[in-house]
Structure formats: structure tokens, C-alpha cells
Amino acid sequence: MIGKLLNGRYKIMEKVGSGGMADVYKGMDIYESKVVAVKVLKTEYSSDPQYLRRLNREAQAMVSLKNEHVVSLLDMGSEGDIHYLILEYVDGVTLREYMDQNGALAPGDAVDIICDVLDGLSYAHKKGLIHRDVKPQNIMMTEDGGIKLADFGIAKFAGKATKTYDGKEAVGSVYYISPEQAKGEEVDMQTDIYSVGVMLYEMLLGKPPFTGENAVQVALKHVNEDIVPLHEANDRIPISLSDVVERATDKDRSIRYSDAEDMKRDLKHALKNPLSRFARIKRRKESSNPAGGKKNKLKEHLPLIAIIGCVVGIIGVFLAMFLISQGKGNAGKDSVPKLLGLTEDKATEYAQNRGYGIKIVGYEASDEYEAGTVCEQEPAAKTKAKPGTVVSVTISLGMETVAVPDLFGKTVDEAKSVLAERGLVLDSVIDYEAGPQLVGTVIKQSPDPGETVMTGDMVKITVCKEPIVETIRMPGLSGMEADDAVGTLLNMGINNYRIFITDNSTAYGEHPDGTVVDQNPSEGMDIIYNAILAEIYVFRHDPGEYRAEFSENLTLSSESNDVVVTVVTDLGEIVLFRQEYGSGTVSVPFTGRYWEKGTFTCIIYVNGMVYTSITRNFE
Numbered sequence: 001m002i003g004k005l006l007n008g009r010y011k012i013m014e015k016v017g018s019g020g021m022a023d024v025y026k027g028m029d030i031y032e033s034k035v036v037a038v039k040v041l042k043t044e045y046s047s048d049p050q051y052l053r054r055l056n057r058e059a060q061a062m063v064s065l066k067n068e069h070v071v072s073l074l075d076m077g078s079e080g081d082i083h084y085l086i087l088e089y090v091d092g093v094t095l096r097e098y099m100d101q102n103g104a105l106a107p108g109d110a111v112d113i114i115c116d117v118l119d120g121l122s123y124a125h126k127k128g129l130i131h132r133d134v135k136p137q138n139i140m141m142t143e144d145g146g147i148k149l150a151d152f153g154i155a156k157f158a159g160k161a162t163k164t165y166d167g168k169e170a171v172g173s174v175y176y177i178s179p180e181q182a183k184g185e186e187v188d189m190q191t192d193i194y195s196v197g198v199m200l201y202e203m204l205l206g207k208p209p210f211t212g213e214n215a216v217q218v219a220l221k222h223v224n225e226d227i228v229p230l231h232e233a234n235d236r237i238p239i240s241l242s243d244v245v246e247r248a249t250d251k252d253r254s255i256r257y258s259d260a261e262d263m264k265r266d267l268k269h270a271l272k273n274p275l276s277r278f279a280r281i282k283r284r285k286e287s288s289n290p291a292g293g294k295k296n297k298l299k300e301h302l303p304l305i306a307i308i309g310c311v312v313g314i315i316g317v318f319l320a321m322f323l324i325s326q327g328k329g330n331a332g333k334d335s336v337p338k339l340l341g342l343t344e345d346k347a348t349e350y351a352q353n354r355g356y357g358i359k360i361v362g363y364e365a366s367d368e369y370e371a372g373t374v375c376e377q378e379p380a381a382k383t384k385a386k387p388g389t390v391v392s393v394t395i396s397l398g399m400e401t402v403a404v405p406d407l408f409g410k411t412v413d414e415a416k417s418v419l420a421e422r423g424l425v426l427d428s429v430i431d432y433e434a435g436p437q438l439v440g441t442v443i444k445q446s447p448d449p450g451e452t453v454m455t456g457d458m459v460k461i462t463v464c465k466e467p468i469v470e471t472i473r474m475p476g477l478s479g480m481e482a483d484d485a486v487g488t489l490l491n492m493g494i495n496n497y498r499i500f501i502t503d504n505s506t507a508y509g510e511h512p513d514g515t516v517v518d519q520n521p522s523e524g525m526d527i528i529y530n531a532i533l534a535e536i537y538v539f540r541h542d543p544g545e546y547r548a549e550f551s552e553n554l555t556l557s558s559e560s561n562d563v564v565v566t567v568v569t570d571l572g573e574i575v576l577f578r579q580e581y582g583s584g585t586v587s588v589p590f591t592g593r594y595w596e597k598g599t600f601t602c603i604i605y606v607n608g609m610v611y612t613s614i615t616r617n618f619e
Contacts, residue, residue, distance in 0.1 A: 001025060001040065005580050007077050007520065007535075008562035008608075010038055010086055019137075019151070021051050026089065029074075030560065031608060036074060037087040046081040055083055056522075058151070062087075063525055064127055067429065069120030071140060071150040077520045090148055095139035095199075104206030107241055107274075111267045113139075114200050116147035118267075119428050121196070122260035124149070125189050132187055134195035135173040136202075174215040174222075175208045179251045182219040190253040193263060197248025197256075204230055204237050209249070223251075238274035240362075241267070247279050255281055261427075261458065268425060269456050275362030277376060277394060338381035339374045339393055347374050347393060355387030362394045365454065371398025406449035407442045407461060415442055415461055423455040432465040439464050474534075476523035477516045482538045485516045486572055489534055494527075497534040498566060499574045501543050511539040533608070544595035548616035550577070551589040552604060559583055564605040567594060567616075573603065594618045 001023075004012045010027045016037070017024040027038040045051035055076075062073035062085075075086035095113065099105070105113075117139060124131060131138075131149070138151040178194035180187060202208045209228065210221035227249050230242035244266045250256050257263040266279050337354050339347040344360065351358045361378075369375040375396035379385055402422045407415040416426040437443050444462035447453055472492060477485040482499065489497055502517065511517050518537035521527055550565065561581045565588070566573040576592040594600070597619055604611045 005030075005560060005562060006038070006079055006082065006084060007075075008564070008578065008580075010036060010075075010084075011560060012038060021045055021054060027086075029086070030562075035089045035091075037071075037089040039085040039087055041083040043081070046083060052083060055085065059085055059522065060524065065124060065129070067120060067123040069116050069147055069149055069428075070123060071148045076522055076525070078518065087150075088148075090140040090142055090150075092140055092142040092146075094137055095141055095147075096136035098141055099136055099203060105203045107204065107238055108271060110200060110203040111241070111271055113141075113147055113203070114196060115264045115267060116428070117149060117196060117199075118260040118264040120147070120149035121192050122264075123429055125192070125260060130187055130189060131192050131195075132181070133173070134192050134199065135176040136199060137173065139199075174218045175202075175210070177219060177222055179223045180253065182223050188253070189259055190256045193248050193256050193260065196260075196263070197245050198227075201227065201230060201245050201249065204241065204245075205233055226251075238270060240270035240274050240276045240279065243277060243279040243281070244270050247281055250281060265425075265456065265458065272456075273362060273364060275394075276364040277362065278364045334385070334387060336377075336379045336381055336383045336385050336389070336391060339377050339391065340381065341369055341373050343372055344374070344395060351391055356385075357388065357390035359390050359392050360395055361392045363397050364394055366396040366398065369396040369398075371396055401452050402455050404445075404447045404449055404451045404453055404459060407445045407459070408449075409438070409441050411440055412442075412461070412463060415445075415459075419459055424453070425456065425458045427458045427460040429460070431460070431462040433462050435464045437464040471526040471528055474519075474521045474523055474525045474527050477519045477536060478523070480516050482514050482516065482536070483571060485519075485536055485538075489536075494532070494534055496532065497536060497572060498564075499572055500535060500537045501540050501574065502537050503539070503541055503543060513540050513542075515539055540595075542595070544593040544618075546594050546597045546618040548592045548594070548602075548618045550592055550602075550616065551587065552612075552614070553585060553587055554581075554604070554606065554611065555585050556581055556583050556606060558607060562605075562607050563588060563611075565590075565592070566603050566605070567592065567618075568601045568603065569594075569596075576602070592616065592618070 001012045002014065002025075006012070006027075009029060009031050011030055013026045013028055015023060016026050022039050022041050025038040025040065027036050028034070029036050041051060041055050059073060059076045062070075066072065071090060072088040073085060074088060077084060077086075117134070121131060121134070133151060134149075138149065140148040140150050142148070174182075176195040176198045178187070178191045180191060198209060210218050210225065212218040212221060227246070229246055230237045231239045232242075244263065247266075248256055248263055257266070269278065270276070334354070336356065337350055339351060339358070342350060348358045364375065366375040373396050374393045376394040378392045379389070402424065404424065405418050405422055407418065410418065412426075412430065419426050431444075433443065435443050441464055442461045443464045446460045447457075475488050475492060477488060480488070486497070486499075489495075515538065516536055517539045520535040521532065554563065556563075559582065561583070563577075563579055563581055564575060565577040566575050574594070576594075577588070577590045579588075581588075588604075592602070599615055599617045601613055602616050603613045
């Protein structure tokens with residue numbers, strides 16, 4: 001592949017990576033003199049419908065994603081049995097490589113990275129896409145610290161039920177797979193949230209929560225075993241961050257964060273308040289009267305339950321006898337007083353009067369207790385504890401609210417500064433719209449000016465930009481007669497096109513003569529209609545019985561030159577010849593074939609530019 005020119009435009013320079021289904025190369029877009037990444041489906045999968053669909057799904061998923069934290073799709077195409085995507089080239093390393101080099105990360109560094117990942121996911125989720133393969137290998141880090149989410153190869157559009165694990169093979173890395181993926185259930189935004197939580201766990205602790213000898217073992221642990229809280233695994237990790245990760249990785253999706261923005265907001269708050277327990281999971285007690293299937297299961301296990309009941313009863317008798325024989329039980333202990341709702345001074349006085357100490361371990365916002373009062377305590381009220389025990393309490397900050405300032409007319413930096421003064425955060429995902437206002441200034445915001453919000457909340461802005469050329473979606477031409485396909489392009493204002501004749505039945509199967517079997521750009525891609533060269537591939541068993549001889553000498557100056565010769569017809573320009581040449585004076589001899597007799601104008605192009613035009617008699 002090294003040195004190959006794809007589509008006469010993308011030159012392969014060097015291999016930079018390899019995954020399960022594709023190899024990634026560093027390439028050069030010779031039209032724009034820009035470095036790109038070329039993702040090429042591996043040869044062994046080039047004719048496999050499953051992998052071709054995955055590559056096409058990745059293109060469909062990425063074509064609508066234009067965000068600073070998502071790798072951009074630039075183009076896609078096929079050439080023989082080579083199927084490829086052209087992607088934005090990210091000069092840096094993967095998060096996997098960064099973690100392998102640095103080990104466990106500092107909380108601030110880990111949260112900064114994860115917040116950028118969440119921004120990218122939030123954008124994708126709003127576009128209706130679930131990534132389903134969030135892992136360090138799919139996070140790119142630029143040299144200047146930028147974060148970009150890559151590889152939407154197994155992404156799905158929300159609302160379409162899919163399965164990503166069948167008990168034998170995990171699509172994506174099993175270390176970051178969610179319980180619902182491992183069980184083959186439908187996925188949603190909370191699936192990506194779980195994977196982000198597992199990834200943050202590993203970044204902070206230096207190892208993932210679950211490991212095993214094979215993929216199935218690890219997947220089962222995600223389904224059946226609880227993740228050891230981070231602060232228990234390493235007491236140096238802030239308990240506030242541990243709580244956020246525990247919530248993000250809960251097996252119950254209803255307990256996880258509802259969206260990426262909510263998780264990002266809590267992560268920011270956790271860094272500011274390392275001792276706070278605002279994200280701690282408060283579970284409801286399950287109903288004591290299960291219905292339906294649960295009753296059936298209970299009936300099935302009655303013999304086992306009876307045996308267990310007998311054993312428990314016997315143990316209970318011995319335990320009671322032991323406590324009686326001790327004659328003490330909770331002797332010398334008393335109930336911890338209830339301090340919730342008391343001010344710091346009153347809680348201290350109340351606890352000391354009953355022989356207990358008090359220690360303030362943190363402050364957090366609370367909508368249940370007024371500012372300055374105790375909103376949490378440990379041990380809990382009425383717990384048996386010896387006098388002298390120190391009760392840890394958290395003091396409520398109350399409902400910390402602030403009025404949103406008016407940002408209209410301010411630059412992004414000015415808006416960020418004004419929000420910071422009020423304790424608010426600027427959403428890193430900024431929308432841009434063309435308008436009559438000064439370019440680069442805020443023209444919209446959400447929430448609106450004057451609206452009351454919680455301290456630490458995010459404010460989203462829309463910034464004025466210069467008008468740009470609008471894009472349209474490339475139409476689907478496959479199966480059309482050639483003249484109908486040309487008419488469709490012309491009606492959409494796409495006047496720059498070329499027609500390629502192919503008789504390769506192996507690649508396209510049997511088709512009626514004169515019908516379109518392939519196209520570039522692909523159907524559905526966003527294009528600027530007056531700035532592209534469309535290529536139409538038309539199937540014909542016979543390329544034509546009339547011939548014309550060509551033998552042209554060309555002087556070429558570039559290191560790599562894409563030479564194309566076309567014949568001008570009523571249908572448009574039909575490609576007779578295409579080949580790549582190096583620099584210097586070269587001869588271009590070939591026999592052109594066409595299915596009509598007569599004299600026609602032929603055009604020679606070098607790297608997309610007209611080199612010369614000639615006439616030839618086809619006979």
C-alpha cells in the first residue's frame with residue numbers, strides 16, 4: 001500500500017496503526033496538500049458483507065459529526081478491492097499509549113481528559129448516535145493536549161436495537177463493556193456513560209476494575225460483580241470522584257447519569273469539593289411483595305429456602321444464647337444522636353452533651369437542608385456507638401443559585417470570564433451561526449440572561465460566524481441508467497462529473513448495460529455542489545467496437561502525477577485512460593475504445609488540471 005495513490009488524490013505514505021478490521025495509514029491529499037489519515041479495510045475482509053457494512057456504518061455515523069472533540073470524516077471510496085475512509089489526521093498518541101507511559105493519572109488531569117470525551121459523546125448523542133466502543137484505544141490526544149473521539153465503526157443510531165456481545169466475541173474491548181452489552185440487550189446513552197466511568201476508573205487507579213483469563217470471564221464480572229469503589233481501592237483518590245465513578249458504572253441504568261453533560265457537571269464539582277458526597281447513590285428499598293415471574297422463581301426454590309431457613313434459625317438460637325451468656329451485647333454503648341438539620345454550633349453542643357465528638361468532613365449543596373446546617377452524618381442517627389465516638393458531618397451549602405449574566409456581544413473569552421466570576425461554566429461545545437452581528441461575538445445563549453441557576457451550571461452560547469457555502473447531500477445513483485444519473489446531477493447543480501466504464505463483473509455482479517454500479521462521493525455525503533468532481537461508474541460488457549490510437553508525450557514536474565484522458569460526448573466526459581506517472585518526460589500510449597463512430601474531442605488532465613486537448617477519429 002505504501003506509495004499507492006487512491007482515487008488519483010490520496011497518496012499512502014506510511015502505516016501508523018492497525019485494528020481488528022482495518023489498517024490506518026498516514027497519507028497526503030495531493031489536491032489540498034494536506035496530511036490525512038487513511039483507514040483501509042483489511043484485505044481478508046474486503047469482500048465480507050459484514051465488514052463492508054461496518055465501514056459504511058462508520059461513514060454514515062461520522063458524516064454528520066463536526067465537533068472539536070470528534071475525529072472528522074473527509075471522504076470515502078473504493079478502488080477495486082480496496083475500501084477506505086479518509087479521516088482527519090491527528091498528530092499525537094492514543095489515550096491507551098498515554099496511560100501505558102504514565103500509569104495512574106492525577107485526578108485533575110484525568111477529569112480534564114474525560115470531560116473532553118464527554119463533550120464529544122454529548123455531541124454525538126444529540127445527533128442520535130451511540131458510540132458503543134468507548135475505550136482508551138479510541139481516544140486520540142494531540143500534541144497540544146486536545147482530545148478527539150475516534151472509531152465509530154460499531155456506532156448505532158438511537159432507536160435501532162442492536163447487540164454487541166454474543167457470549168463468544170465482544171465487539172470492542174471487553175474491559176469497558178457495559179452489563180447490557182454483555183447480556184446482548186439494547187444499548188442507549190447510559191451504555192457509553194458506563195464505558196466512560198470504567199475508563200476513568202482505570203485512569204485514576206492504574207488498572208481496570210475487572211480482569212480475567214478471557215473475554216467471557218471479564219464480561220460476566222461486568223454483569224455479576226460490583227466494582228470496588230475507588231476510595232476503597234486507594235484512599236488517596238477523592239471520595240467525591242469515587243462516588244461519581246460509582247454512579248456512572250452502576251449496573252442499573254436508571255441510576256447512571258442521564259447524559260454526558262450531567263456527568264461532566266458532577267466531575268467539575270467533585271474536583272472543587274473532594275470530600276463532598278453529593279453524587280453518592282441512595283438506593284430505594286426493593287418491594288417486599290414481588291409479582292409474576294418472581295413468585296414462580298420463589299416457588300421453584302422453596303425446598304432450598306426451607307433448608308436455608310432451618311440453618312438460619314439454628315444459628316439464630318446459638319447467637320441469642322451467646323449474647324445472653326455475654327450479658328453485655330451493647331453494654332456501654334448508646335445511640336448516636338440525630339444531628340441532621342442542626343447548625344454547626346448546635347450540632348457540636350448537642351453531640352458533646354451526649355458524650356460524642358463532631359468533625360466536619362465537607363460542604364455540599366443541598367435542596368433538603370438549609371445552608372449552614374448538617375445535611376449528612378456518619379455514623380447515622382440511632383446507630384449504637386460508644387460515647388467519645390467522633391461523628392463525621394457534612395454541612396449544607398443550601399441551594400447555591402446565581403442569575404445568568406447577559407453575554408450578548410461578548411467574545412468567547414469575555415463570556416468565559418464573566419461566567420467564571422458568577423461561578424458558572426462555559427459549555428465547551430459552541431454553536432456557530434451566520435448573522436448580521438460582529439463575527440466572533442455571542443448572539444444567543446442558554447439559559448437566558450437573568451434566569452436563576454445553580455452555581456457550577458453550564459451556559460451554552462452561539463457565536464456569529466461568516467456565511468459559508470451551503471452543502472447538499474450527494475444523491476444515490478446506483479441502478480440508474482447513465483443518462484438519468486447525469487440528469488440527476490445536473491438538476492442539483494453538480495456540473496463537474498466524469499463517467500468511468502467498467503466491465504468488472506467480479507466486483508459488481510451482473511447488471512444491465514448502461515446502468516450505474518458505483519459512485520464517488522457516496523450517497524448521503526455532505527458536499528459543496530460546485531466544488532466537487534463527481535465520478536460515475538457505468539457497467540458495460542463491451543467498452544466499444546470503435547478504436548482510436550493515442551501516443552502523447554507529456555512533461556511532468558510533480559513527483560507524483562495522476563494522468564487522465566477523457567473523450568467529450570453528449571453524455572459528458574467519459575474516461576478512456578488513467579494512470580500514475582513520476583516526474584520527467586513520459587510517453588502515454590494506449591488504445592481508446594468507444595461505442596460510437598466519429599471524430600471526438602479528447603482532453604488530457606494532469607493532477608486534475610487540463611494539460612491539453614486533442615481530436616481523435618474513432619473507427
